Amino acid sequence: MKALAGLDVERGRTRWRDCAPIALRPTGPGRMHLVQAAGGPLGGDELRLDVRVGPGADLAVRSAAATVAQPGPGPEPASWQLSATVAAGADLDWRPEPTVVCAGADYRSHLRVDLDSTAWLVLREQVLLGRVGEPGGRYRGRLTVTVGGELLMDTETVLDGADPALSGPAGSGGFRVFGSLLVAGRDLPAVAERADRTPTLISAVLPLDGPGYLILALGRTSALVSAGLAAEADRVTTAAGIAARG
Numbered sequence: 001m002k003a004l005a006g007l008d009v010e011r012g013r014t015r016w017r018d019c020a021p022i023a024l025r026p027t028g029p030g031r032m033h034l035v036q037a038a039g040g041p042l043g044g045d046e047l048r049l050d051v052r053v054g055p056g057a058d059l060a061v062r063s064a065a066a067t068v069a070q071p072g073p074g075p076e077p078a079s080w081q082l083s084a085t086v087a088a089g090a091d092l093d094w095r096p097e098p099t100v101v102c103a104g105a106d107y108r109s110h111l112r113v114d115l116d117s118t119a120w121l122v123l124r125e126q127v128l129l130g131r132v133g134e135p136g137g138r139y140r141g142r143l144t145v146t147v148g149g150e151l152l153m154d155t156e157t158v159l160d161g162a163d164p165a166l167s168g169p170a171g172s173g174g175f176r177v178f179g180s181l182l183v184a185g186r187d188l189p190a191v192a193e194r195a196d197r198t199p200t201l202i203s204a205v206l207p208l209d210g211p212g213y214l215i216l217a218l219g220r221t222s223a224l225v226s227a228g229l230a231a232e233a234d235r236v237t238t239a240a241g242i243a244a245r246g
Contacts, residue, residue: 002046007032010054022047027062034063034096041080043072043106051084053092053119063096066128069107069137077106077140084112086119098126098177098222103162105137110144117148120185121212124229127178128222129161136161136176145184145212152184152210173202175218179225181232184212200224205232 005022008015009030016024016032023035034049041047053059069078086092092113101107115121125143129136138160145152159178160166172178191213195204201224203217215232219225 001040001042001044003048005049007049007051007059008054009052009057009059011057022049025064030058031060031062034061036063036065036067040068040070041078041107042070043078044074044076045072045078047079048081048083051082051092053084053086053090055087056089057087058091058093060093061096066097067099068102069099069105069139070102071104071106071137075106077108077138079108080110082111082113085114086116086121088116088118090116091120093122095122095124098128098179098226099139100128100131101137101139101159101161103130103134103137107137107139109139109141111142112144113146115145115147115152115185117211118186119147120187121145121182123182123184125180126222126225126229127159129159129167129172129176129178134161135167138163139178143180143182145182147184147211150210152212153182153208153214155214172218175202175220177217177219177222177225179215179217179219179229181215181217181229182212183215184208184210186211188212201228203228 003019003022005019006017021036025033025035027033127139140158142156144154188211191207201219205215207213217225217228
C-alpha cells in the first residue's frame with residue numbers, strides 16, 4: 001500500500017488531505033491528531049505525510065493511539081516519511097504516541113523538517129520493541145533538520161530486539177523503549193551536555209552545533225521514557241516563552 005497525505009496550516013485556516021490509512025482530525029485551535037484508518041503499517045507499505053506550517057502559525061500534532069508496525073506478506077520493510085516546512089515565526093510541536101515494532105517486522109522512518117531561522121520546533125519520537133512477551137522487530141529511523149537553510153542535524157538510529165549485538169550492552173542495553181526529543185529554533189536557553197542513569201532509565205542531553213539540542217533516552221517502559229522526555233520539553237518551552245501543549 002502506498003499513501004500520501006497532506007496538511008497545510010495558516011493563521012486561522014487548516015487544510016488537510018487524507019489518504020488511507022493516514023487520517024487527520026482537528027482537535028482544537030492549531031491542533032491535529034493522526035488517526036490510523038486501518039491496521040499496520042505492514043511490511044511493504046509506503047506512507048508519507050507532507051506538512052506545511054505558514055508564517056506565524058502554530059501547529060501541534062498528536063496521535064490517537066500507538067502505531068503498530070507488523071510483518072507483511074513479503075520481505076519488504078514498512079516505511080514512514082514526514083516532510084515538514086515551518087515558515088517564519090511559526091511553531092511545530094510534533095509529539096505522537098509511540099511506535100510499536102512487532103517481532104518479525106522491519107520498520108523504516110525518515111522525519112525531515114526544514115525550519116525558518118525564526119521558527120520553533122519540538123519533535124518527539126518513541127519506539128517500543130515488541131508487544132508484551134516478544135523481542136520486537138527491526139527499526140531504522142533517520143532524522144534530518146535544517147534551520148535557515150543550514151543543516152542542524154542528520155542522524156540515524158538502528159534498533160533490533162532480536163539482534164544480540166544491537167540489543168546488548170553496546171546497543172540498547174536490554175531496554176525495550178527508545179525515545180528522542182529534539183528542540184530547535186529561536187531563543188533557546190543555554191543547555192549543558194549531561195547524562196543520567198538509573199536502573200530503569202538512561203538519558204543524555206546533547207547540545208547541537210546550531211540552535212537546538214537533542215535528548216536521547218532508553219527505558220524499561222514507555223511511561224518512564226515519555227515522562228522523562230515530556231518533563232524536559234516542558235522545561236525548555238517554558239524557559240523560551242513558548243506555551244507547551246499537552
